[in-house]
Amino acid sequence: MRIVLAGSTGVIGRRLEPFLTARGHEVIGLARNGPLAVDVLDRDAVVAAVRDARPDVVMHQLTSLSTGDLAANARLRRDGTRNLVDAALAAGVRRIVAQSIAWAYEPGADPATEETPLDLGAEEPRQTSVAGVAALESAVREVPEWVVLRYGTLYGPDTWYARDGLMAQFAAAGRVPADADVSSLLHVDDAVAAAVAALEWPAGVVNVCDDEPAAASQWVPAFCAAAGVPAPPVTAGERHGWARGASNQFARRHVGWVPTHRSWRKGFATL
Template sequence: MRILLAGSTGVLGRRIAPRLTASGHEVIGLARTGPHPVDVFDRDAVLAAVAAARPDVVMHQLTNLSTGDTAANATLRREGTRNLVDAALAAGVRRIVAQSIAWAYEPGPDPATEQTPLDVHAPGARATSVGGVLGVESAVREAPEWVALRYGTLYGPDTWYSRGGLMTRLVPAGKVPASADVSSLLHVDDAAAAAVAALDWPSGPVNVCDDTPAAATLWVPAFCAAVDVPAPPVVEGERQGWARGASNRHAREDLGWEPTYPSWRAGFATL
């Protein structure tokens, strides 16, 4: 298949492209940098680029996270995705695979499944991030076939959670608390593998994360030990209701996907 990979020069894009090629697909890259740069906010440029590429599938792995500006990333998810989806539909593309996140669910007691509603009533800064997710997923649902990859918190080379990554600077500054909040994590290579597998998945959202949701009281100190930065003190108190982690049961049992690193403990050992 001809696959237009939006975000081809990003952390995930650089890992997805060779996997697609190795599987026999033709990859056309779309990114802000590279031989043929395209600004996803330039609607006319995106329409022209997708029309010229004539892809069978559009894979959306665009982010704006290099500086840690989550508001800018939410804007890209809303506005950039809208342009990309409109261009795909205009070009007759039937399938769109798009990056989403697994921590936008409403509060609850257990790890969220794909049937758990998104946190549409979230307050404050969280509303911005959830709004970005809604922008992505509502747009890609317009395609005849679509998959929203609800990734867990990514770690591994070139991510925020890596040796020398953004979080190694924020932890000593007290901005990564070891609290009771629960996260589901995912090695970046497992995220890339899932994106390729999703070419054959039925339409719908899929939680793509490891098998072991964990409180930050456990995984933050383990991450710090793995990258040789001082761990923050444990924060007492209950978790925030939405910080519940996510279940990968659907991906594992229904779709046959399983992570190479089923636990963040095994994945952190590679850092």
């Protein structure tokens, strides 16, 4: 297949391209400083680039996270995705695989499933991120065959949660709480493997995360130990209702995806 990989210079995109090429796919990287040098916020440029590439599939792995500016990332999800979907439709592309997140769900007691609604009533600053996710997923659904990968919190090389990553720096400064909020984590290599597999998955939303949602009071000290920085004190109190983690049971049962790093407990050893 000919695949336009949007976000080819990102953390996932850099790993994804050689995996796809090794499987016989022809990959055209699209990024601001990629082989197809395009600013995804420039609609006309995106439409022209995708038209000229003539892809069978668009792979959407666009993020804007290097500076930690969540508003900029939400704009990319909203406006960049809109441009990418319009370009795909204009070029007759029938399939898109897009990156989303697994922590935009509404509050609840248990790990969220794919049937759990998004937290559209969230207050700021969370509202900005959730609205960006909702816009991304709504646009992607316009393509005839679509898969949305709701990734857990990424860790591993070049992510925020690496030995030299942003969150290791924050943790060293005492800015990463070890509280009751629950997260589902995902090794970056498992994110890449899921994106490759999703080329063959039926249309729909899939939570892509490890097997063990956990409170920050459990996983943050383990991350700090792996990153070689002091762990913060564990703090008491109730979790935020939306900080519930996500279930990967749909991925296991219906599309046969199982993470190689099944728990952050062992996955952090790779740091």
